[in-house]
Amino acid sequence: MSILEVENLSVSFKSYTDGFKEINHKVISSLSVALEAGEILAVVGASGSGKSLLAHAILGILPSNASISGSIKYKDEELTAARLATLRGKELALVPQSVNFLDPLMRVGSQVRTAANGGDAVSAQRKVFERYHLGKEVENMYPFQLSGGMARRTLLSTAMVSGAKVIIADEPTPGLDPVVIKEALSNFREFADNGCAVMLITHDIESALQIADKIAVFYAGTTVEIASVKDFVGKGEAIRHPYTKALWRALPQNEFIPIPGSQPHPSSLPSGCLFAPRCEMATPECEQAQPEMRELRDGMVRCIHAT
Amino acid sequence: MKSVRMVTLLVAICLISFLLVKNSPIDPIQAYIGADMLKVGPEQREKIAEYWGLDEPVIVQFFNWGSAVLAGDLGTSMIYRQPVIEVIGERFFNSLALMLSAWLLSGVVGFVMGVVAAMKKGTWIDRIIKWYCFTLASTPTFWMGLLVLMVFAVWLGWFPIGMGVPAGVLAEDVTLMDRIQHLILPVLTLSILGVANVALHTRQKLIDVMASDYVLFARARGEKGFVLFWRHGLRNVALPAITLQFAAFSELFGGAVLAEQVFSYPGLGQATVEAGLRGDVPLLLGLVIFSTIFVFVGNLLADLSYRVLDPRTREVRK
Numbered sequence: 001m002s003i004l005e006v007e008n009l010s011v012s013f014k015s016y017t018d019g020f021k022e023i024n025h026k027v028i029s030s031l032s033v034a035l036e037a038g039e040i041l042a043v044v045g046a047s048g049s050g051k052s053l054l055a056h057a058i059l060g061i062l063p064s065n066a067s068i069s070g071s072i073k074y075k076d077e078e079l080t081a082a083r084l085a086t087l088r089g090k091e092l093a094l095v096p097q098s099v100n101f102l103d104p105l106m107r108v109g110s111q112v113r114t115a116a117n118g119g120d121a122v123s124a125q126r127k128v129f130e131r132y133h134l135g136k137e138v139e140n141m142y143p144f145q146l147s148g149g150m151a152r153r154t155l156l157s158t159a160m161v162s163g164a165k166v167i168i169a170d171e172p173t174p175g176l177d178p179v180v181i182k183e184a185l186s187n188f189r190e191f192a193d194n195g196c197a198v199m200l201i202t203h204d205i206e207s208a209l210q211i212a213d214k215i216a217v218f219y220a221g222t223t224v225e226i227a228s229v230k231d232f233v234g235k236g237e238a239i240r241h242p243y244t245k246a247l248w249r250a251l252p253q254n255e256f257i258p259i260p261g262s263q264p265h266p267s268s269l270p271s272g273c274l275f276a277p278r279c280e281m282a283t284p285e286c287e288q289a290q291p292e293m294r295e296l297r298d299g300m301v302r303c304i305h306a307t
Numbered sequence: 308m309k310s311v312r313m314v315t316l317l318v319a320i321c322l323i324s325f326l327l328v329k330n331s332p333i334d335p336i337q338a339y340i341g342a343d344m345l346k347v348g349p350e351q352r353e354k355i356a357e358y359w360g361l362d363e364p365v366i367v368q369f370f371n372w373g374s375a376v377l378a379g380d381l382g383t384s385m386i387y388r389q390p391v392i393e394v395i396g397e398r399f400f401n402s403l404a405l406m407l408s409a410w411l412l413s414g415v416v417g418f419v420m421g422v423v424a425a426m427k428k429g430t431w432i433d434r435i436i437k438w439y440c441f442t443l444a445s446t447p448t449f450w451m452g453l454l455v456l457m458v459f460a461v462w463l464g465w466f467p468i469g470m471g472v473p474a475g476v477l478a479e480d481v482t483l484m485d486r487i488q489h490l491i492l493p494v495l496t497l498s499i500l501g502v503a504n505v506a507l508h509t510r511q512k513l514i515d516v517m518a519s520d521y522v523l524f525a526r527a528r529g530e531k532g533f534v535l536f537w538r539h540g541l542r543n544v545a546l547p548a549i550t551l552q553f554a555a556f557s558e559l560f561g562g563a564v565l566a567e568q569v570f571s572y573p574g575l576g577q578a579t580v581e582a583g584l585r586g587d588v589p590l591l592l593g594l595v596i597f598s599t600i601f602v603f604v605g606n607l608l609a610d611l612s613y614r615v616l617d618p619r620t621r622e623v624r625k
Contacts, residue, residue, distance in 0.1 A: 061526045089529025101524035105542045105618060114538060115528050142618045158528065 002034040002073075003197045004058070004092075004166055009070035011050070011057050011221075024067075025266045027053055028221040031070070032293055032300075033199075035166065040188060040198040042208035044247075045218025046263055051201045052097075054218075055168045058199075059094055060084040074166070090117050093164035097171045099151035102143040108154050109139025115158040128157045132187070149180040156187055167191060168199045173207055185211045205247060217244045220263050220274040223293065226300040240301035243275045273303070281305045309610075313603055317596065321376070324595045325369050328588050335361065338586030339385050376596070382589030386581060391593040394578060399597070402567070402574035404486075406559050408494045413501030414552045420502060421509025422544070426536060428514060436510070440503040448562045452496045452569035459492055466492050493570045497562050501555070508551050513544045549612050556605025560598055 011028040028050045035041050045051050056062045058072055060081060072079045074087065084092075093115075102111055112128065113121040129138060132153040138146070146154060152172060159167050169188060173181045188198045189211045202208050208215060209232055217225045224241045231238035235255075236248040246259040261278040264270060270277055272287035279286070285304065293302045336355050340347055347355075356362055360371055375382065381391035424436040443451075460468040467489055516522060517540065525539050564576030571577065575594065582590040614620045 056523075059527045061523055085529070085531070088527060094524065094527040096520065096524050096527070098520075100520040103521045103525070103539050103543070105546070106539070114525075114530070142622060144619050145622065162528070 003037045003075060004035040004199070005071075005073040005076075006031060006033050006054075006058065007071045007073070008032060009054070009057060009068070009072065011053055011062065011066055011068050013063075014065045014067070023267070026221065026269070027266045028057070029269075030290070030293075031222045033216050033223060033226065035197045035199055037165070037197050038192055038195050039214065040192045040200055040212045041214045041216060042200045042202060042205075042212035043216045043218055044202060044205050044208050047203055048263060049218045050221040050266075051203075051218055052170050055094060055170045055199070055201055058168060059088055059092060061088075089115065089162055089164075091165045093159035093162045093167050095155050095159050095167060095169040095172055097174075099143050099146060099148070099155075101155065102151070104143055106142070107140055108143060108146065112139075112154065112157045112161055116161040117163055121161070124161045125157070128160045131160075132157060148176055149183075152176060152180065152184055153187075156184065160191075164196070166197045166199070168201065170201045171203070172200070173202060173204055181207060206251065217241065217247065219243050220269060221266060222274065222302070223300070224275060224302045228299060231299065238297075240296050240299055240306040241275075241303050242279050242281050242305075275303075309607060313600075316603065317599060320595060320599045321373065321592070322369065324592060325372065326365070328591065329365055329368070333586035333588065335359070335586070335588055338588070372592070381593040381596075384582075384590040384593075385587045386585055386590065391589050394590060395575065395593055395597050398573065398575045398578045401572065402563055402576065404490060405493055405497070405567070405572065405574055406563050408490065409497035409501060409563075410552065410555075410559055412494065412498040414505055414548075416498065417502035417505030418509050418545075418548050420506040421548070422513060422536070422540070424506065424510040425513035425517065426540075428510075433510075436506060440507050443500055444503040444507070446500060448496065448500055448565040449569050451500055452493070452566050455492055455496045455499075456569065459495075489572070493563075493566045493572050496566050496569070497559070500562060501559070504555060504558070505548060505552060509544055509548050512547050513540055516540055516543045519543075546613065546616055549616065550609045553605050553609035553612060557602040559605075560601060 009028060009031045010026060012024045012026040014022060014024055016022055031050075031054065033041065033043065033054075043051055043054065053062065053066075057066075057068055058079075060079075062068065074083075074092070077083070079087070102108060109125055109129075112125045116124045125139065126136075129136075134150060134153055134157070138150060138154070143151065143154075156172075159169075167188070172184050172188075176184065185207055188200060192198050192213075200208060200212060205215075209229055212229055215225075215227050215229060215232070216223050217227075225239070225244045227239060227244065231240075232248060236245050239245050239248055243259075246257075249255045249257050250259060259278060264274065264277070270287070272289055273279070273282070273291055276282040276286040281303075283305070291302050291304050293300050296306055336347075336352055336359075339355075353362075360368060363371075372382075379392075381395075383389065384391050384394050387394050420436050420440075424433040427433050456468065460466050522535065522539055525535055530538065560576075563574060564579055566572070567574045567576035568580050575597070578590065579594050579598075581587070582594060
């Protein structure tokens with residue numbers, strides 16, 4: 001049973017261009033992912049593919065000009081706005097990207113304490129800090145005094161003290177040195193091993209492969225493939241979607257071949273398969289309609305040619 | 308560093324205002340003698356000019372005046388026949404009560420208005436506050452003063468029509484209550500106008516804060532409404548508001564000049580207008596120096612408040 005299930009999610013933004021014309025930008029379209037307890041799901045995609053918005057959509061903190069359709073279920077029950085209000089910060093927690101997500105004028109210890117739910121917040125915060133090797137003096141510091149690694153661990157601490165069952169980590173690794181990255185990732189692994197679920201949103205496929213159980217590949221606002229980490233071996237024969245294959249081949253330790261072209265902007269999406277314009281396997285059929293997500297060899301793929 | 312800036316600023320201000328006064332059509336001798344001017348012959352005039360050193364070059368006159376000021380002697384006011392320093396001291400006390408009350412009142416009310424408008428952005432209450440602020444930001448002080456005077460003093464008769472104390476009462480019989488009663492209308496005038504600035508700035512700043520990443524994260528942790536504002540909004544928006552309010556000392560002083568004039572309130576502002584109109588050069592120059600210091604201190608406090616209150620500058624110095 002999935003603890004968190006996103007089905008057919010679409011997110012669009014209203015904006016105004018010259019001449020006050022209202023346009024709808026669809027940034028996420030018909031997206032489906034599921035998160036199991038005890039598992040790390042890595043959502044991998046290039047920047048601008050709508051990964052962060054997925055996190056914000058699940059937590060219901062999208063800006064007011066965003067509209068959302070589809071369904072998000074937590075423990076088999078629809079996550080309505082009212083239900084979200086009671087779960088946010090208690091069962092669902094976000095680990096944001098950078099130190100900018102900490103209040104610049106509040107001591108970090110107090111900020112972590114505000115995330116605690118019931119019980120003795122101070123001792124909970126001290127315990128978590130100790131666990132993440134944050135010295136006693138850190139709780140009295142302001143965010144600007146933290147190093148990148150300390151800030152990361154502080155952000156992680158907010159999720160830890162909340163006792164959440166599901167953690168959504170948004171790009172937790174960029175700008176960190178390899179040692180800190182390794183440490184941060186192992187923290188997530190530990191968290192999942194304790195029976196919680198982690199959604200790790202990242203563009204760093206290499207780090208994702210190290211600790212995740214499943215990989216969801218994101219392209220232009222939707223998932224193109226959901227595969228087990230085990231499929232990412234050798235020349236990538238077990239991988240289903242041409243985009244995932246291309247990503248795998250582009251890694252330096254593999255063939256180091258870049259993919260030509262770039263991801264389409266939400267305002268000019270192709271009518272058929274979103275990847276077709278850059279795909280080697282594309283046929284006229286691909287441009288007819290966007291392929292549905294289908295099951296294939298214990299994974300999911302959004303491609304009519306995949307075998 | 309700051310004190311060097313203060314000294315250079317004062318010297319520059321003194322020189323400029325001295326030259327301006329010197330080149331203005333004010334004749335110090337005529338201003339001193341007043342209506343008796345007809346009884347004074349040209350020879351006597353020259354004698355007075357010589358006695359006062361008016362026949363010396365301008366720059367020498369400036370140094371004469373400047374060295375006297377440095378020695379603590381601002382001269383004698385011609386209209387009040389009192390040392391300038393005493394006039395300013397007494398007037399300043401009256402003005403201080405007026406400006407301080409208006410400053411506090413407009414700061415607190417303006418801040419609350421800005422916060423309410425930002426938290427209820429786009430609703431009718433936000434629109435009303437914005438409309439009020441924009442309208443008042445373009446309202447002249449003297450006009451508002453007259454309006455307040457008409458409504459509350461003339462039509463309703465709730466407050467005295469002007470001045471600092473009741474007329475025809477001996478100085479020792481004036482109660483604190485009397486003084487407060489005379490203070491209310493000028494304070495009201497200054498406050499009604501003073502809120503606009505703080506309110507609009509606070510509103511915009513709080514809107515920015517509420518759109519920030521850390522507020523987004525706080526929402527993701529389940530915070531909302533008043534708790535969200537209290538934990539993250541208030542501290543981030545109070546800092547610029549306090550700074551702004553200190554920096555508004557100059558506007559406060561400017562506003563007080565006009566309001567005191569309308570209400571015939573015996574403060575510094577009224578003294579400034581009197582000194583200017585009746586050619587009381589020593590008093591005018593004394594007031595210029597004093598108001599410069601006053602505004603400078605306001606800006607200095609704004610600067611210092613930031614250093615003390617903002618942990619980003621405070622903790623670094625430790």
